[in-house]
Amino acid sequence: MTEKTPTLDDVAAHAGVSSATVSRFVNNPKVVAATTAERIRAAIAETGYIPNLLAGGLASSRSKMVAVLIPHLTDSMFNDTIESMVDELAAAGTTVMLGLTGVSTERTEQLIHAALSRRVDAIISTGPISGEIAEMVRRAPGLFIQIWELPEEPIGIAVGFSHHDAGCDVARFLLSRGYRRPHVVTAEGSRARMRRDGFVEEWRASGGTAPSEAAVDIPSRYGHARRIFADMRRLPEMPDVVVCGSDYLAQGLVVEAQAAGLKVPENLAVIGFGNSQLAGEMRPTLTTVEIDGARIAREAIAAIRRHGAGEDMGERRIDVGFRLIARESA
Amino acid sequence: MTEKTPTLDDVAAHAGVSSATVSRFVNNPKVVAATTAERIRAAIAETGYIPNLLAGGLASSRSKMVAVLIPHLTDSMFNDTIESMVDELAAAGTTVMLGLTGVSTERTEQLIHAALSRRVDAIISTGPISGEIAEMVRRAPGLFIQIWELPEEPIGIAVGFSHHDAGCDVARFLLSRGYRRPHVVTAEGSRARMRRDGFVEEWRASGGTAPSEAAVDIPSRYGHARRIFADMRRLPEMPDVVVCGSDYLAQGLVVEAQAAGLKVPENLAVIGFGNSQLAGEMRPTLTTVEIDGARIAREAIAAIRRHGAGEDMGERRIDVGFRLIARESA
DNA sequence: CTGAAAGCGCTTACAG
DNA sequence: CTGAAAGCGCTTACAG
Numbered sequence: 001m002t003e004k005t006p007t008l009d010d011v012a013a014h015a016g017v018s019s020a021t022v023s024r025f026v027n028n029p030k031v032v033a034a035t036t037a038e039r040i041r042a043a044i045a046e047t048g049y050i051p052n053l054l055a056g057g058l059a060s061s062r063s064k065m066v067a068v069l070i071p072h073l074t075d076s077m078f079n080d081t082i083e084s085m086v087d088e089l090a091a092a093g094t095t096v097m098l099g100l101t102g103v104s105t106e107r108t109e110q111l112i113h114a115a116l117s118r119r120v121d122a123i124i125s126t127g128p129i130s131g132e133i134a135e136m137v138r139r140a141p142g143l144f145i146q147i148w149e150l151p152e153e154p155i156g157i158a159v160g161f162s163h164h165d166a167g168c169d170v171a172r173f174l175l176s177r178g179y180r181r182p183h184v185v186t187a188e189g190s191r192a193r194m195r196r197d198g199f200v201e202e203w204r205a206s207g208g209t210a211p212s213e214a215a216v217d218i219p220s221r222y223g224h225a226r227r228i229f230a231d232m233r234r235l236p237e238m239p240d241v242v243v244c245g246s247d248y249l250a251q252g253l254v255v256e257a258q259a260a261g262l263k264v265p266e267n268l269a270v271i272g273f274g275n276s277q278l279a280g281e282m283r284p285t286l287t288t289v290e291i292d293g294a295r296i297a298r299e300a301i302a303a304i305r306r307h308g309a310g311e312d313m314g315e316r317r318i319d320v321g322f323r324l325i326a327r328e329s330a
Numbered sequence: 331m332t333e334k335t336p337t338l339d340d341v342a343a344h345a346g347v348s349s350a351t352v353s354r355f356v357n358n359p360k361v362v363a364a365t366t367a368e369r370i371r372a373a374i375a376e377t378g379y380i381p382n383l384l385a386g387g388l389a390s391s392r393s394k395m396v397a398v399l400i401p402h403l404t405d406s407m408f409n410d411t412i413e414s415m416v417d418e419l420a421a422a423g424t425t426v427m428l429g430l431t432g433v434s435t436e437r438t439e440q441l442i443h444a445a446l447s448r449r450v451d452a453i454i455s456t457g458p459i460s461g462e463i464a465e466m467v468r469r470a471p472g473l474f475i476q477i478w479e480l481p482e483e484p485i486g487i488a489v490g491f492s493h494h495d496a497g498c499d500v501a502r503f504l505l506s507r508g509y510r511r512p513h514v515v516t517a518e519g520s521r522a523r524m525r526r527d528g529f530v531e532e533w534r535a536s537g538g539t540a541p542s543e544a545a546v547d548i549p550s551r552y553g554h555a556r557r558i559f560a561d562m563r564r565l566p567e568m569p570d571v572v573v574c575g576s577d578y579l580a581q582g583l584v585v586e587a588q589a590a591g592l593k594v595p596e597n598l599a600v601i602g603f604g605n606s607q608l609a610g611e612m613r614p615t616l617t618t619v620e621i622d623g624a625r626i627a628r629e630a631i632a633a634i635r636r637h638g639a640g641e642d643m644g645e646r647r648i649d650v651g652f653r654l655i656a657r658e659s660a
Numbered sequence: 661c662t663g664a665a666a667g668c669g670c671t672t673a674c675a676g
Numbered sequence: 677c678t679g680a681a682a683g684c685g686c687t688t689a690c691a692g
Contacts, residue, residue: 009669009670021678021679050443052670054387058385083404087430098428100420281551282585283585337684347663363661385668386687389667389688
């Protein structure tokens, strides 16, 4: 249905210059003379030229693509981070390749392989990294960035915070508020487990009795709350606060508790995680832990830029911290 | 930090075959002899070869990438569709390039240009299409697919449903339930407007009085509900049902109404749109309109596959319909 | 089933 | 500021 797509040479012919000059104009307009630039601009418009970035990337070995790997799209805590990232990257002419890893290392591995195949400038990952993947990534020229995670010895750049410490902080906060019987709901994945461990360690260190616990799969969502709540009621002693791995789940618990005639937080307190937009808007407003997802995006992008400018980023840990926000629900 | 990345030639040398044969093995293992295949497999493992899809795409003019364009990531109705799509595509070795258009035609245009630059095999778009974009897309070799939309004369393939009809159905449903004073909340964007128009036309055609109305920006979220509800209370006559453009907003309205001491649906009914997972889980459960997002994803992918197999897809409209789900809230 | 060779559409030293 | 030319790493008729 289409005549051949115009190439750089077609534009060059139209403008009466060499293709090298057109290439320079496309990538950095300032380096060509003003009158030449004008002719080229016209030629591009006439021909409807659209650069071929496959060819460009191959020749320059810079794909102007970055891969972003997250577990899920639905109700994900990363959405704000991803949204900021995609926006800023797009503004800089960089494309985002999206990968959904689930909780499987195997899927992560396939996606990293795919990203490497496309010679992405960087891989931004929230997934669990196996030794094999680490090796694969280490020998690739692109930058590897782990976000929402802060391992002792990162593979490339890590932008995140201590999940263990966040768990501890939640424990201290609840203790200080006088809660005595927490129910800890932990989602799949290593990060949730680290927070859970931090919480439990701190709680017991402070002389608290062992919390009751429950597990949920991901993506963590509102609907898990019904089962969690029902199970809780069958406990020998009813908990006085529920520690949730996500704000969505926390919201569900608030609603379930209210539907059962309990007042939140008087009869049952609830604490979330992530400070999603919802947390400050629902009724009662949700006590939760805020992570600055936009900052994570900014730091990651800054690292990509510097790496792109030829700077050797080495191994680096960037701690963006977290912040407990006390609202009405606990 | 890295020795040169191994190429097809390196693998060929290791295996003692030509690079053409290695290429064949990589793309279609069956066409090479079993013993040769074994040698190549070993050579790939030894060298740690990772194919360069930039080069591959350039040579074959098939990028194995598809662009997916949506307005927003957060609280978006498209998340399920996108999630299905990314999963299935990844399984077939195709990568998704993610673009966030917002409500701006300009952004959409830039992203489509970027997608074309990467010579994507297909563009899947939910965005508004200007005449210029249509032209750009028409002359490109890739397939263009509009989803969640069903224009009379699609540019390429359209997979969606009639938003106007959905609006009509909601009106008929509410009429049949005996509601008399609807309050219609419309989000930005042409699709929401079509539903709104459908609703209002049908409502008035059935002799109903003109509904009161409100507008919200996107992404449509829980938090808009507070203002909407407050404004509603100042109306001369209180509406008996709120017609929401999204389930999230509907959820917010339910909570606001309850916080004000109203019973849902007795004192105020609420109807959502999208049948997000939440809708069936919240209390009261939400009456809403279901769209089969996964089916939209499947149809889109099927079209891409057929186009990839050389079939001329022409212009085509695929109506996936919608379904009103009556639950407790209205 | 396999190889030699041309070609995909760019970028980038190098020279002027 | 501009051009000629080599090269990026693949794929794919064509021939055998």
